[in-house]
Amino acid sequence: MNAPVTLYHRSNDVQRQDAKDILDEYSKVIKWRKDGRDSLLDIGCGSGDVMIDFILPIMPKNFSKLMGVDIAEDMVKHAKLLYQRPKISFDKCNIAGDIKAILVDHSEGFDHVTSFYCLHWEWNQKKAIKNIFDLLKHDGDCLLVFLAKHPIFDVYKKLSQNNKWAPFMEDVDRFISPYHHRENPAADFNELLKSTGFTTYNVKLVDKTYVYGGLNTLKRNVSAINPFLVNMSPNEREEFFEDYIKTIIHMNISQKDEDENDYKFISSYKLLVAYARK
Numbered sequence: 001m002n003a004p005v006t007l008y009h010r011s012n013d014v015q016r017q018d019a020k021d022i023l024d025e026y027s028k029v030i031k032w033r034k035d036g037r038d039s040l041l042d043i044g045c046g047s048g049d050v051m052i053d054f055i056l057p058i059m060p061k062n063f064s065k066l067m068g069v070d071i072a073e074d075m076v077k078h079a080k081l082l083y084q085r086p087k088i089s090f091d092k093c094n095i096a097g098d099i100k101a102i103l104v105d106h107s108e109g110f111d112h113v114t115s116f117y118c119l120h121w122e123w124n125q126k127k128a129i130k131n132i133f134d135l136l137k138h139d140g141d142c143l144l145v146f147l148a149k150h151p152i153f154d155v156y157k158k159l160s161q162n163n164k165w166a167p168f169m170e171d172v173d174r175f176i177s178p179y180h181h182r183e184n185p186a187a188d189f190n191e192l193l194k195s196t197g198f199t200t201y202n203v204k205l206v207d208k209t210y211v212y213g214g215l216n217t218l219k220r221n222v223s224a225i226n227p228f229l230v231n232m233s234p235n236e237r238e239e240f241f242e243d244y245i246k247t248i249i250h251m252n253i254s255q256k257d258e259d260e261n262d263y264k265f266i267s268s269y270k271l272l273v274a275y276a277r278k
């Protein structure tokens, strides 16, 4: 994701709200163990706050293990520093890479796997889902939530066609959800779960809207998740943000606030929510 971890930690209101809503609903669907000794692996845990604030509270009191993994070293370090304690751990792992190290240390597998706002970053969907399958116990289940479609992806594409920003955005397509241009993301993901070997699966595309109250809020959130800023100077970042806003206004996804002093940004997007059992 390449954004400063502390900025992500302070600017992930949308992700937190979505995780909370979905976990409220699925805490009753997840197949908890009778003895309450559940183990859970959260993939793409980022700075760790969603796992601690929303996943930990729905786990049985005497759970056996809660582990977060992320591809980004700085995210893992930050999460360890803030949240590691007995039964709760964090480690580095690319979910579409080699998962042997995790399987060696946790050979029995996990009762549950969760993932919030991560899998749209991964183009090797087949490998990621196969790894999730392999990380689960024989009767384990998973709850996977990620962006299928979002106007931010169109903004990225548009800005990458601007000569000024093209050099910073050569790999733009890698940062657009693999499902953004699909006609039926839910059907495609359903098929992937089935072909991987999951026996029960329920996939839905959920319409969501988030209203960013003002330029500053939008700026913080955009900066926190923007993968193209790393090689830009502070001035370039400011200019990039100005062009970003102009593009949003041009694409008609903003409206002037009532007092006319600021913009309100309305972002309508589609989340893919999948629950599956092995």
Ligand SMILES: C[S@@+](CC[C@H](N)C(=O)[O-])C[C@H]1O[C@@H](n2cnc3c(N)ncnc32)[C@H](O)[C@@H]1O
Pocket: 001, 012, 015, 016, 019, 043, 044, 045, 046, 047, 050, 069, 070, 071, 072, 075, 093, 094, 095, 096, 115, 116, 117, 118, 121, 122, 225
């Ligand atoms: C937007 S953050 C979401 C963090 C947290 N789950 C939340 O809901 O706030 C996405 C995280 O996924 C991680 N990520 C991206 N690709 C990954 C991969 N292939 N394997 C593991 N983590 C990955 C990123 O490093 C980032 O920390």
